Amino acid sequence: MVPTILxxxxxxxxxxxxxxxxxxxxxQGLLMVGVAYTxxxxxxxxxxxxxxxxxxxxxxxxxxxxxxxxxxxxxSIGLMFFLAKVCACGEYVLGLVEAILDVFGKDSxxxxxxxxxxxxQGYWYTVLYSSGILLLxxxxxxxxxxxxxxxAFVILIVxxxxxxxxxxxxxxxxxxxxxxxxxxxxxxxRHFNGSYTGxxxxxxxxxxxxxxxLDYSTNTVMSFATVFxxxxxxxxxxxxxxNMSGELKTPSVSIPRGTIVAxxxxxxxxxxxxxxxxxxxxxxxxxxxYGFLQKINLWxxxxxxxxxxxxxxxxxxxxxxxxxxxxxxxxxxxxxxxxAPAAVKSSSGNPxVAxxxxxxxxxxxxxxxxxxAVASLVTVFYLLAFAAVDLACLALEWAxxxxxxxxxxxxxxxxxxxxxxxxxxxxxxxNPVYSSGSIVLxxxxxxxxxxxxxxxxxxxxxxxxxxxxxRKYLLMLDVRKDHVKFWRPQVLLMVANPRSSCQLxxxxxxxxxxxxxVLGHVQLGDLDLLPSDPVQQQYNFWLSLVDKLxxxxxxxxxxxxxxxQGTQHLLRITGLGGMKPNTLILGFYDSCIPEDFFLQDSAFxxxxxxxxxxxxxxxxxxxxxxxxxxFPPVRHxxxxxxxxxxxxxxxxxxxxKMSKNVCLGRYFFQLEGEEKDSKxxxxxxTIDVWPLNLLQPDSCDYEDVCSLFLLQMACVLNMSxxxxxxxxxxxxxxxxxxxxxxxxxxxxxxxxxxxxxRIRASIKIVPWxxxxxxxxxxxxxxxxxxxxxxxxVNTLLIEHSSQAAVRFLYLPRPSANSNQAQQYIxxxxxxxxxxxxxxxxxxxxxxxxxxx
Numbered sequence: 001m002v003p004t005i006l007x008x009x010x011x012x013x014x015x016x017x018x019x020x021x022x023x024x025x026x027x028q029g030l031l032m033v034g035v036a037y038t039x040x041x042x043x044x045x046x047x048x049x050x051x052x053x054x055x056x057x058x059x060x061x062x063x064x065x066x067x068x069x070x071x072x073x074x075x076s077i078g079l080m081f082f083l084a085k086v087c088a089c090g091e092y093v094l095g096l097v098e099a100i101l102d103v104f105g106k107d108s109x110x111x112x113x114x115x116x117x118x119x120x121q122g123y124w125y126t127v128l129y130s131s132g133i134l135l136l137x138x139x140x141x142x143x144x145x146x147x148x149x150x151x152a153f154v155i156l157i158v159x160x161x162x163x164x165x166x167x168x169x170x171x172x173x174x175x176x177x178x179x180x181x182x183x184x185x186x187x188x189x190r191h192f193n194g195s196y197t198g199x200x201x202x203x204x205x206x207x208x209x210x211x212x213x214l215d216y217s218t219n220t221v222m223s224f225a226t227v228f229x230x231x232x233x234x235x236x237x238x239x240x241x242x243n244m245s246g247e248l249k250t251p252s253v254s255i256p257r258g259t260i261v262a263x264x265x266x267x268x269x270x271x272x273x274x275x276x277x278x279x280x281x282x283x284x285x286x287x288x289x290y291g292f293l294q295k296i297n298l299w300x301x302x303x304x305x306x307x308x309x310x311x312x313x314x315x316x317x318x319x320x321x322x323x324x325x326x327x328x329x330x331x332x333x334x335x336x337x338x339x340a341p342a343a344v345k346s347s348s349g350n351p352x353v354a355x356x357x358x359x360x361x362x363x364x365x366x367x368x369x370x371x372x373a374v375a376s377l378v379t380v381f382y383l384l385a386f387a388a389v390d391l392a393c394l395a396l397e398w399a400x401x402x403x404x405x406x407x408x409x410x411x412x413x414x415x416x417x418x419x420x421x422x423x424x425x426x427x428x429x430x431n432p433v434y435s436s437g438s439i440v441l442x443x444x445x446x447x448x449x450x451x452x453x454x455x456x457x458x459x460x461x462x463x464x465x466x467x468x469x470x471r472k473y474l475l476m477l478d479v480r481k482d483h484v485k486f487w488r489p490q491v492l493l494m495v496a497n498p499r500s501s502c503q504l505x506x507x508x509x510x511x512x513x514x515x516x517x518v519l520g521h522v523q524l525g526d527l528d529l530l531p532s533d534p535v536q537q538q539y540n541f542w543l544s545l546v547d548k549l550x551x552x553x554x555x556x557x558x559x560x561x562x563x564x565q566g567t568q569h570l571l572r573i574t575g576l577g578g579m580k581p582n583t584l585i586l587g588f589y590d591s592c593i594p595e596d597f598f599l600q601d602s603a604f605x606x607x608x609x610x611x612x613x614x615x616x617x618x619x620x621x622x623x624x625x626x627x628x629x630x631f632p633p634v635r636h637x638x639x640x641x642x643x644x645x646x647x648x649x650x651x652x653x654x655x656x657k658m659s660k661n662v663c664l665g666r667y668f669f670q671l672e673g674e675e676k677d678s679k680x681x682x683x684x685x686t687i688d689v690w691p692l693n694l695l696q697p698d699s700c701d702y703e704d705v706c707s708l709f710l711l712q713m714a715c716v717l718n719m720s721x722x723x724x725x726x727x728x729x730x731x732x733x734x735x736x737x738x739x740x741x742x743x744x745x746x747x748x749x750x751x752x753x754x755x756x757x758r759i760r761a762s763i764k765i766v767p768w769x770x771x772x773x774x775x776x777x778x779x780x781x782x783x784x785x786x787x788x789x790x791x792x793v794n795t796l797l798i799e800h801s802s803q804a805a806v807r808f809l810y811l812p813r814p815s816a817n818s819n820q821a822q823q824y825i826x827x828x829x830x831x832x833x834x835x836x837x838x839x840x841x842x843x844x845x846x847x848x849x850x851x852x
Contacts, residue, residue, distance in 0.1 A: 001258035001265075002152045003317050007237025008266040009159060010314035011095025012230070014307040015290050017273050020231045022286025023222045025210040026278035032228050033274065036235045037267050039426060042419030043386040044238060044263060045411035046393035048256035051242065053396075053406040062325045064242070066332065067458045068392035074458075075334035076445035077388040078325055080438065084381030085322035086358055088236060089315050090130075090365025091374045093137070096311035097129045098217075102291040103304055130366035137316050138359040141323065142352055148316050155313045162306025163269065169297045170276050174198065178295065180288045182216045190216075194285030196296045207278040213287060217370050229376040229430045234270070236382040238263065240317050256408050322358040327351035334449060376431040380438050383423045383430075390419035392461070399464035477578035487847045489716060490516035492556075492574055492581035494567060494651075496642060498545055500594030500634045501587060502601065504665045506674035507806075507837075508585055509551040510720040511713065516579045517553040519546070522566030524642070525559050535559050541630040544622040548603050550676040563643045567651050571658055582845060584655040588666035589648045590829050594634040595669045603676075604628065649814045649821035656813060656844060661709060664811060664828070664840040671806065671837040674722065682726035685805035689714045689730045689761070693810045694793050695785060695827060697772045702732065702750060706810060708757075709843020714808045715759050728761035730754075731800060733768045757848050764800065771796050784823050790830040797835055804836070811840035 012020075021029045050064045062081060066074020104119045119125070140147055173196070180192040197203045212222045220226070241248075241258045248254045277286065285292050294303040329335060330342035342354040368374045394416035396404045427435040493508050495501045498519075509517060519542065523535050535557045542555040556574045560566030567584075574581055598604040604624070635641075643651075655662045673680030691707040711730070717723050732747060747763060754761060771792040801807050809832070814824045832838050 001262045002156050003240040004262035006313045007240035007317050009310045010092050011311050012234035018286035021277050022283050023212050023227045026208050028210050029274050032231050036232050039422045040235045040238050042415050045415050046390045048408040049393050049406040049411045051255040052252045052408040062328050065388050065392050069461050072446050072449040075449045076442050078329050081385040082322050082325045085318050086361045087365050087378040089318035089362040092311050092315035093130045093133050099307040137319050141319050141355045155309045158309045159306050162302050165302040170280050173296050192284050192288045195282050199279050204279040225430050229379045232379045233375050319358050323354040327354040377434050380427050380434040383427045384438050387420045387423035390416045395461045401464050474577045479578045488513050488515040490582045492518045492520050493585045494520045499596045499598050499631050502597035503671050504668040510722050511717050513716045518574050519553050519555050520570045521557050522563045523559045540622050564647045564650050583661040585663040588664050596634045645825050646818050646821040661843045666832050666838045668837050682723040685726035687726050687728045688801040688804040689808045692733050695812045706843045708848045710808050710841050712847045730761045731764045731766050733766050735769050736767045793831050794833050807838045809840045811842040
């Protein structure tokens with residue numbers, strides 16, 4: 001309570017009360033007090049709510065904001081709040097110097113200067129005196145905050161006695177007239193006659209309305225905004241007690257009680273003082289002499305002592321509070337090396353380096369030379385910090401987290417939102433330029449901290465809010481309202497070992513077109529025979545892999561006795577609501593020796609281990625060596641396979657039975673340019689599409705569901721960032737031996753189809769009479785195709801598509817007879833042999849739409 005009261009009295013109580021009433025009038029002055037206290041009251045409700053929701057450590061408001069909103073907001077607002085405190089410290093010191101010169105300063109116009117008026121005046125003298133007072137504050141703060149806290153109550157008593165003397169004097173002192181002289185431009189002098197009338201209804205009536213005029217200290221004409229800015233500096237001290245949270249025994253009890261009592265006490269004092277001043281002093285005295293309270297006191301030193309005590313204690317409190325905020329920022333390592341020394345503490349726990357930082361910056365502020373010149377900047381910074389506290393409380397309330405259970409209940413999201421809006425509105429009313437600049441500075445700090453990506457264990461309010469909103473929108477994403485024209489691939493990519501699958505993972509990331517992308521993995525085992533689930537400990541490694549590869553994918557792992565059964569589980573249960581996989585992608589089942597991608601990509605090489613170790617606290621416990629050790633080496637030729645050909649083909653059949661589209665990727669370890677550092681834009685790439693079933697010689701239906709799905713997937717790839725400028729070619733196989741020109745008509749029909757589908761591609765006509773010739777007579781369904789035919793198809797593909805970056809081929813449906821699984825795989829292997837990156841696709845869902 002005591003530091004809050006002293007900070008809120010500061011220099012405004014004795015030195016700017018007349019300034020506010022003189023320029024704004026009593027009615028507008030009381031309106032300013034009402035608006036200011038409404039704003040801070042709304043913020044106090046938020047402070048009380050947050051401070052009673054858990055243990056608060058050193059750092060006060062910064063600690064509350066950072067632990068509620070996360071490191072980005074906490075760090076940026078914390079630094080802004082630190083700067084506000086520094087500016088306030090400089091402002092209080094300038095106010096104290098003003099009060100000292102008012103009594104002890106030499107008056108160049110007066111020939112009858114008293115014996116105490118010995119201090120020369122001027123800009124540089126003001127800076128010199130301010131520096132001396134700052135040095136005194138520095139010494140006290142270096143010795144320790146305990147000195148200030150022990151003397152604060154005594155200072156409050158002294159200030160209260162001074163206040164009582166002001167109210168008593170207003171009734172005891174008889175009317176007085178004053179001659180006031182100010183230095184004007186060009187060494188001219190301006191003279192004014194002000195008077196103290198005692199309590200007078202006429203004086204009160206004259207002071208009701210506003211009378212904005214020239215401010216003699218800054219030579220600028222005042223307005224509602226500039227006067228409010230000065231007046232509001234008395235309200236910026238509401239967090240003085242909270243900022244000393246590290247020194248409080250029970251912060252969650254002391255902060256709400258002390259702050260609320262302090263605000264009620266100061267509001268009462270300001271209201272009575274405004275009324276008293278408006279009823280006893282004429283406007284000229286109020287506007288032209290800020291130190292008039294000393295001159296109308298029974299014993300002027302009463303007020304002088306009160307001013308000195310209030311100003312000096314406010315300056316010390318601001319310096320202590322600022323140093324504690326800076327120390328907390330440094331301990332959290334948010335701004336790296338520049339603030340690292342501020343984390344140093346003395347043996348008694350005093351952050352002396354942070355105090356030196358604060359003193360140095362406050363020293364720069366006093367170069368402003370005038371209190372009123374700094375007031376707007378201080379007010380804007382504080383309002384932004386108050387808005388952040390309200391935002392933190394609002395976010396916690398909106399997130400509806402079960403652990404947000406503050407014992408202080410006199411708040412709601414309405415009060416938080418009103419607090420934010422009122423702070424932002426008043427910022428721009430006071431000074432639009434400073435307000436815009438402070439918000440820009442805040443955004444720059446936010447981006448800086450976001451770019452540094454400091455990961456913390458504080459808990460992120462953003463994650464709680466995202467969870468809350470995602471759940472709500474997932475419920476709104478109704479699968480019954482799906483429409484084909486808004487279809488997009490939602491992919492489940494099964495990964496046995498990412499060491500050999502990284503290129504395929506990167507390629508599919510380009511193929512998803514904003515859809516769901518899930519990396520699936522089956523861990524072989526039986527939970528009945530294991531003490532605990534081995535899958536749960538693996539998620540961090542897979543998620544770190546996703547981070548390293550920089551792909552936008554989820555991870556879903558399962559434990560199952562077989563890969564086929566595990567894949568069935570994942571196909572059924574992966575996703576939620578309307579976001580479930582509609583496409584299964586598998587690597588190809590062949591005898592190729594896998595390559596280890598971890599040995600090729602710089603992100604996984606030992607060169608980046610040092611950097612990784614520096615960020616060890618930010619990688620959720622998974623450093624690079626741990627990541628490499630977790631995934632086993634790639635399979636050797638002699639190593640046993642995880643699944644048999646029958647099981648592999650069974651997985652394909654299962655997916656088709658479940659109405660999932662199936663893609664098989666082969667030779668993707670040869671694909672280059674998919675890494676996150678790659679500059680490939682696709683201009684030198686070609687995408688080849690073969691929409692007809694090459695394993696069915698008499699096939700000519702290029703408008704069946706599977707062929708159209710093939711075209712859609714190629715089009716989706718062509719729209720992605722790395723493939724946007726790639727050329728797309730579509731190959732149509734025709735028989736020309738018969739002499740029939742039907743294929744010409746078919747080509748025209750196909751061009752019309754592409755035009756309707758808005759697919760830009762060149763059409764290549766490929767005669768394949770020689771290939772069909774190898775097929776021999778029409779075999780019965782289920783009979784194996786001849787080796788010659790399959791080799792001829794492979795030769796045809798190599799002849800026309802050898803230069804393509806990737807090929808899309810029609811994947812025939814496997815036979816229902818599991819005994820033909822090996823035969824099915826052999827056919828696909830022969831057709832795609834040495835072909836380069838190839839995606840075999842079988843689509844079962846309609847995905848193209850020609851209407852608007």
